[in-house]
Amino acid sequence: MMDKSFASLDDVALKRGTAWLARAQVRPTKQRMSLAALLIGDGQDRHVTAEGLFLAAKSSGEAVSLATVYNTLRAFCEVGLVNEITVDATRSYFDTCTEDHPHYFWEDTQELTDAPSGEVEFSRLPEPPQGAEISRVDVVIRLRKR
């Protein structure tokens, strides 16, 4: 489940991560800075599970407990730094891109990636029912190997 494409934690990554935290006024602790750097240190959008991020942290030598990864992802989610994406009833995925955009879900590897932007377009969406408003439209394109 772990994403091998995490950048190593160089100065640039750490600086970016720290700025990211600052923008959301989240207190920059050591482990939050590590996780932030892993998440957005190379400027790429990323899709992670708690477990995956935990393993990534471990293998880049950062000392973060699994519970803290959970708490931190939850905290990042609350301040809008990441978005929770629901594609699998047993696992939570978090996306560093917080815009509403479509996803590919690879059924064989359980991997979540972005669908090419601009390639999904609605020609019609229903009116929200009485007394309700649309908070988000989730589009998940499930892929299987052919």
Place this chain on the structure above:
Amino acid sequence: MMDKSFASLDDVALKRGTAWLARAQVRPTKQRMSLAALLIGDGQDRHVTAEGLFLAAKSSGEAVSLATVYNTLRAFCEVGLVNEITVDATRSYFDTCTEDHPHYFWEDTQELTDAPSGEVEFSRLPEPPQGAEISRVDVVIRLRKR
């Protein structure tokens, strides 16, 4: 979480449920017939969680254990009688309508309902990436009370 709109288990409901099982060549045991009747006995599409269906069974006086509800929903899913819908990372929802169609998810009550059919239309969908094919496109319109 329980859906109060379950029909009582009259003869019509039981007959319908039994036919539904027969169509999928599922062995009609007592509890499967009860659950089938609860699910499609009134001809309406329904969206349930295991817990919700369990409570519905209990309150209509049917003796079914929670484990059996889980196993049965799983079994119905495997033979295509119901579809699993993923809208919440902590719970599985099952839909008695097995066509690929959009859903409303009511964030405040955690309820899942059908979005009006025909009201969602894509004008563009991406080509599936090399070596993959689209197995399904899930559209979930998240609603919040205004």
Place this chain on the structure above:
DNA sequence: CTATGTGCAAATCTTTTGCAGGCTA
């Protein structure tokens, strides 16, 4: 210094599974 964050282990919640007994074909 004080409030907040962290780590560990234990708790919680949903779902699955092992096994003994029951029921359908």
Place this chain on the structure above:
DNA sequence: TAGCCTGCAAAAGATTTGCACATAG
């Protein structure tokens, strides 16, 4: 009768929480 089904309790997996200690502002 043979094999699938059911119920219970226990197991499993993901996530949260309680509490003592550490740390940022």
